[in-house]
Each structure stands twice: as structure tokens, then as C-alpha cells.
Amino acid sequence: MPRTPACGGIVARADPPADRRGDRFAAALTALVMLGVLVTSSAPLFAAQAVVFALGAFVGLRYSPYPALYRAVVAPRLVELGRAPRLAWLRRLGSPVRPEPAAPVRGAHALGFGLAVLGSVGYLARLTGLGEVSAVLVLAAAVTNAAVGFCPGRVAYQALYQLFARLNRHRSQPETQQGAIA
Template sequence: MSASDGPGAPAEAARPADPPLDPRGVRFAAAVTTVVLALVLVSGSGWLVAAQALVFALASFAGMRFALYGVLYRLAIAPRLGPPAEREDAAPVRFSQTVGFVFAAVGAVGYLSGLTVLGIVATAFALAAAFLNAAFGFCLGCEMYGLLARARTARA
């Protein structure tokens, strides 16, 4: 039973179901996100972190099949690789995109409103999470999703 099954899963009823994901694509997206967020910290660009927030929002609210970096992976990289050995549930990854959206949106607001420290801190947190996934395959948002699911199950 995955973290997204059963009554303890975070509310996803209003969202369309996503098919299982190729974990290599998830890590590719995390690597691209890592580069983008590192560029934000180097440049201080509120517009670049706002663009990343839109990338997160698209995946979070429209679904993982519309995730910009995932589409790039499916079109340009996946055809050159063999089929994945396994697939992973999309719900935890989608939740992590929502968390990323929140941090990137706060970062954009910080940079664009002159609250640079807020922008730096929020962007750095998002960068740390993206780097953990890209480098080590550890999805912090996915782990949060599982913890929330178990907490809800324990309360029920």
C-alpha cells in the first residue's frame, strides 16, 4: 500500500489522477530545478524564481503530465533510454511540486518586493529540496506526503 492509498492520504479528490512516473524523469526535473534555483541565488532574479513557481504550479494544479521539465524529459531524453525498471506513484511527487510552488512563490514575492532576505531563504530551501532529489533521489516533499498520510490514518 503506497502513501497515497486509503483514507489517510492527503486530499487529492478534486485533482485528476496522474499515471505512475518514471523516477528518472523526476530526478531530471529536480536537476533542472536545482540549476534554475542556483541561478536565482546567484543573480537575485525575482522574475526567474517567479518563472520556476509557474513551472511548479503547472505540475501541481494541472497534473504531472503537464509538468514542463517532465514533458522535456519524455520528449527529448526518455526515447533514448530503455523503459524504466520501476515506476513511482505520482501523488507524492505532485504534492512535492505544491510545496515547491509555495517556496518559490514566497521567494518571488520576497525578491520582487524588496524583501531580499525572504527571497534568498525561501529559494535556498527550495534549492536544498531539489538538490536532495537530483543528487540522491531523496524527495523531501514525498517524505512529507507519507508522514501526513500516516498521521491522518493514525487519527482516523
């Protein structure tokens, strides 16, 4: 299987493109979970979110529960509701949009996984500040993604991808002998 240069993670060959609507729905659910984590200071709830992130990042987006819930329950209902004349605008929400590559979304899930594990450990070790900061970072990214479609995790993934690609290009260039007399 091919490896992504940024994270060194394995990307499945059959990983289909990501649906932006499902990603934003998942971000909204993640934001709700993070609000619950911040209100309750619950390490198990944070760990459950870490499992959701791990499934999306390391197993594949099609196995992640939030996008699966969107595909199975929400999208078909939007199409059904869009058939009513007064709710025709909902049809656009249920119709396919331009898909995006899965790798940046999986990279964002990997970043979220890291923060969720860090926060869970923080809460378990009674380092509440560490848990809260991690939860606030995940919450801010999730709200931004759900509200306006901008995902800081995808931007971070793409920046890391470009950085590692440049480093790999630099390493692969043959070294010249400086100071050698021709």
C-alpha cells in the same frame, strides 16, 4: 474527483504513475534554475519556477514541462546511445524503471510551489533574505533529489498524508460517553 487528505488537493483520476528518472531530471533542472535565482536575485525567474511547480502539482505531472522534456528528448536519446557497444550502460538509464505513485510527487511540487511563491514575493517586496532562504530550501531539496533520489518534499507529503489519515480515523470513531452509568 477524489481528494487527497493531506493537501485537500484534487488528484486527477487518470494521473499516471511518475517516472523516477524524469523526476530526478526535473530536480536537476530545478536546481539549475534555483542557482540562477540565487545569483541574480530574480523574482521573475523564481515566479517562472513557481509556474512549473504549479503545473506539476495542480494540473498533473504529465503537463509539467521538465518531465515532458525528459520523455520527449532525453529518454529516447539514452536508448539510442545505449545501442552502441561501448555505451551499453546508458541503455539502463533509458529503460523504464519501477514507477511510483504520482500523489507524493505532486505533493512535493505543491510544497515547492509554496516556497517559490514565498520567495518570489520576498524578492518583489525587497525582503531579499526571505527570497534567498526560500531559494536555498528549494535548491537543497532539488540537489538531494537529483543526486541521490531522496526528495524531502515527498517525505513531507507522506508524513502529512499519514497525519491527516490518523486525524480522519480519530474523528470517524464514535465518541463514547464517559462517566455514564450503565
